[in-house]
Amino acid sequence: MTMDIATRVYNHTFKIDPIIRSVLDTDFYKLLMAQMIFKLHRERRVTFGVVNRSRTVRLADVIDERELREQLDHARTVGLTKGEEIWLTGNTFYGRKQIFEPAFVDWLRAFRLPDYDLRRLPDGQFELHFDGPWVETTMWEVPALAILNELKSRAVMRHMGRFELDVLYARAKAKLWEKVERLRHLAAEGPLKVGDFGTRRRHGFLWQQWAVSALKDGLGEEVFTGTSNVLLAMRLDTEAIGTNAHELPMVYAALANTDEELREAPYKVLRDWESCYSGNLLIVLPDAFGTTAFRRDAPEWVADWTGARPDSKPPIEGTREWIAWWHAKGRNPKDKLIILSDGLDVDTIESSIRALRGDVRLAVGWGTKLTNDFRGCAPNSDDGLLAPISVVCKVIEADGRPCVKISDNPEKATGPQAEIDRYLRVFGSVGMARNPVEV
Amino acid sequence: MTMDIATRVYNHTFKIDPIIRSVLDTDFYKLLMAQMIFKLHRERRVTFGVVNRSRTVRLADVIDERELREQLDHARTVGLTKGEEIWLTGNTFYGRKQIFEPAFVDWLRAFRLPDYDLRRLPDGQFELHFDGPWVETTMWEVPALAILNELKSRAVMRHMGRFELDVLYARAKAKLWEKVERLRHLAAEGPLKVGDFGTRRRHGFLWQQWAVSALKDGLGEEVFTGTSNVLLAMRLDTEAIGTNAHELPMVYAALANTDEELREAPYKVLRDWESCYSGNLLIVLPDAFGTTAFRRDAPEWVADWTGARPDSKPPIEGTREWIAWWHAKGRNPKDKLIILSDGLDVDTIESSIRALRGDVRLAVGWGTKLTNDFRGCAPNSDDGLLAPISVVCKVIEADGRPCVKISDNPEKATGPQAEIDRYLRVFGSVGMARNPVEV
Numbered sequence: 001m002t003m004d005i006a007t008r009v010y011n012h013t014f015k016i017d018p019i020i021r022s023v024l025d026t027d028f029y030k031l032l033m034a035q036m037i038f039k040l041h042r043e044r045r046v047t048f049g050v051v052n053r054s055r056t057v058r059l060a061d062v063i064d065e066r067e068l069r070e071q072l073d074h075a076r077t078v079g080l081t082k083g084e085e086i087w088l089t090g091n092t093f094y095g096r097k098q099i100f101e102p103a104f105v106d107w108l109r110a111f112r113l114p115d116y117d118l119r120r121l122p123d124g125q126f127e128l129h130f131d132g133p134w135v136e137t138t139m140w141e142v143p144a145l146a147i148l149n150e151l152k153s154r155a156v157m158r159h160m161g162r163f164e165l166d167v168l169y170a171r172a173k174a175k176l177w178e179k180v181e182r183l184r185h186l187a188a189e190g191p192l193k194v195g196d197f198g199t200r201r202r203h204g205f206l207w208q209q210w211a212v213s214a215l216k217d218g219l220g221e222e223v224f225t226g227t228s229n230v231l232l233a234m235r236l237d238t239e240a241i242g243t244n245a246h247e248l249p250m251v252y253a254a255l256a257n258t259d260e261e262l263r264e265a266p267y268k269v270l271r272d273w274e275s276c277y278s279g280n281l282l283i284v285l286p287d288a289f290g291t292t293a294f295r296r297d298a299p300e301w302v303a304d305w306t307g308a309r310p311d312s313k314p315p316i317e318g319t320r321e322w323i324a325w326w327h328a329k330g331r332n333p334k335d336k337l338i339i340l341s342d343g344l345d346v347d348t349i350e351s352s353i354r355a356l357r358g359d360v361r362l363a364v365g366w367g368t369k370l371t372n373d374f375r376g377c378a379p380n381s382d383d384g385l386l387a388p389i390s391v392v393c394k395v396i397e398a399d400g401r402p403c404v405k406i407s408d409n410p411e412k413a414t415g416p417q418a419e420i421d422r423y424l425r426v427f428g429s430v431g432m433a434r435n436p437v438e439v
Numbered sequence: 440m441t442m443d444i445a446t447r448v449y450n451h452t453f454k455i456d457p458i459i460r461s462v463l464d465t466d467f468y469k470l471l472m473a474q475m476i477f478k479l480h481r482e483r484r485v486t487f488g489v490v491n492r493s494r495t496v497r498l499a500d501v502i503d504e505r506e507l508r509e510q511l512d513h514a515r516t517v518g519l520t521k522g523e524e525i526w527l528t529g530n531t532f533y534g535r536k537q538i539f540e541p542a543f544v545d546w547l548r549a550f551r552l553p554d555y556d557l558r559r560l561p562d563g564q565f566e567l568h569f570d571g572p573w574v575e576t577t578m579w580e581v582p583a584l585a586i587l588n589e590l591k592s593r594a595v596m597r598h599m600g601r602f603e604l605d606v607l608y609a610r611a612k613a614k615l616w617e618k619v620e621r622l623r624h625l626a627a628e629g630p631l632k633v634g635d636f637g638t639r640r641r642h643g644f645l646w647q648q649w650a651v652s653a654l655k656d657g658l659g660e661e662v663f664t665g666t667s668n669v670l671l672a673m674r675l676d677t678e679a680i681g682t683n684a685h686e687l688p689m690v691y692a693a694l695a696n697t698d699e700e701l702r703e704a705p706y707k708v709l710r711d712w713e714s715c716y717s718g719n720l721l722i723v724l725p726d727a728f729g730t731t732a733f734r735r736d737a738p739e740w741v742a743d744w745t746g747a748r749p750d751s752k753p754p755i756e757g758t759r760e761w762i763a764w765w766h767a768k769g770r771n772p773k774d775k776l777i778i779l780s781d782g783l784d785v786d787t788i789e790s791s792i793r794a795l796r797g798d799v800r801l802a803v804g805w806g807t808k809l810t811n812d813f814r815g816c817a818p819n820s821d822d823g824l825l826a827p828i829s830v831v832c833k834v835i836e837a838d839g840r841p842c843v844k845i846s847d848n849p850e851k852a853t854g855p856q857a858e859i860d861r862y863l864r865v866f867g868s869v870g871m872a873r874n875p876v877e878v
Contacts, residue, residue, distance in 0.1 A: 004443035161656070163656045166612065167612060167613070167653070170608070170609040170610075170616070171609075171612075171613040171616070173609030173610075173613075174609050174613040175613075177606045177609070177818060213602065214602070217600070217602045379620075
């Protein structure tokens, strides 16, 4: 038996096992949004804050605060490598070369994550805020969530033996592969497009890497669309996918000076986005303040966008509303693209695709249930803490003004109640329905 | 990333990946029988032959003859190491120290597997014979079978990708662990003893090692009795288990000069065994020529033996017959030990244990379905060839005379028909029933 003594000794010297090891270990849409913010909103200051909606899981009891600080501190030391920059600038994204402009790449090369503000609250949760220039604080969302979720996994698994861990991962692999096989059957029936959107809620980086590899290998390039994780897209030689998020309309809305500007904010986001991107990147994320109101007040040109990502309505119902709207606007829904991305698992992917296939182009952004489904996998009974939690990192303030999100599911609403009430007055509450939030 | 260049380069130079790497990679009962043969039958010449009872699997089409020769040749180079000898002589087996006498250990130290005779038959099977002194040829049984079974596995898996193999083993681990959990439930209801008897039919050495580790870790030392594989018992720090096999009565019977001596042969085996071993090693293997006849003609002292291993009758029925017989002989069955070992899986283990628990002491020798159950585990459909085959290595001749086995299931009968007829005349066929042989 030969032992690689140097490696073993080098490993001894690790202070921590870093979770975030690359600036690109984030979702692609953060880079797209950062570039737009870099170009149009460099002066804006935005505060992001982490909220664990799974209140019963007292994260601050599960995760050691010192370990959390070490991981956050380490993430702040990570910078873009030469090889990553070459890949980012030389690669084609959504069929377009040089999607990132030289000035933004210069900025990204020098970028380090800004400081954070962490404290433990009496209710057993962490308060974790990021305050600073929007283009910097926006970059914390995904690494902060990935760190929290992986530290939780590690805390649960710390008490497992070598053998228990072996069985745990064997079962998780077998379980995920069952899902892949079901998707293969679904793909055999007709068109199917599935990609990974699971970075933020992943069990851990290496597990996400396995899951994406499984999806790529199992579905093949006709079905597998890629991963939202930029680093994994680079490593696994696949597409980086994703467009934009609620923070854009939320910040734009917070910065509105009048109710009229507030009502216009969601469309101003789209105009600005169009000035940066085109084609399949023109996907409306309509639900920040209610999808029905969004469509009702939308200017005519919104119907020219490539598609939409319904994110808080039941997928079939949400998609059919879009189809009806495009019809009413004289557009052919079969030319339009719907991205399904709200807490899907194989059951809901199957039912949605079977119900909607043929009526519209469909793509699935599969998240938490792809990268963090360990239910029933722990060999010795209790794996409750291995279940994913509904933790998010949302904009709280923009230039000192509170940010609000309503969505189509008021259970997901965030912001001060007075502001929520004002938004509901301006946008109305038509088409909203309360539904429990799982992930 | 540090690479251990020396290891990698050393690996380049491997001509083959050897299956048998230790003299102790065999079943414990082979060593016990070899010592008895060494002491009492050194002059006997016995021929062993491999028979694949799964005729539809054309082994010689699946396994490359050159590869088979390389593995058999390699096995012949392997000798007892110093460390193995120290463990074998210093260890306690079945509660007894120094079970192997110095003269036998001297012999084992110098032992190498004897030559073999291999050819390809027109029906797609191999003819593989081992001819020579009994004490030497007996040692081929387990390595020869392990080599054939692992080469078959390797041939099937050669076409699988890195990822397919990962899923295959993940599923196999998950599948085996489901079984372990069922056995834990069974153990929670009452006494349970389970050990590994799966060396010969194993999928591969490393997989057997994982399976035995899983059993040890999952069942705990109250339930897990150990492994028949001596090398694994040493490596995994557990008990080596097993007693004796059909070759003893088969050779004794073949050497009988009269029908009367033939009828006495099974009991002469027991007398000789008693001269070597005691306690829990006194387990009758009664079915070589029919269990019912064996008990009918058994001398009174046979009822003093510790227990029996019914190997070819349905386990519940076979055990109840023993219980009735011990009752009739005035012995308390609750003091007696039944080893169940005939093609069991969790279903049959559960039903047998639940039916018999409390009436007799029970121990399960779990074989093929422990170490080679990959049904449904291959990621891309067809895994038919991963199913275990019913391949055996049996005595054919002893000092030039044909050997016969009848068992309680004439489907398992081996030997020339004229001799089978003679044995059936001498022992009768009471209590026999034809049942299909799976493994």
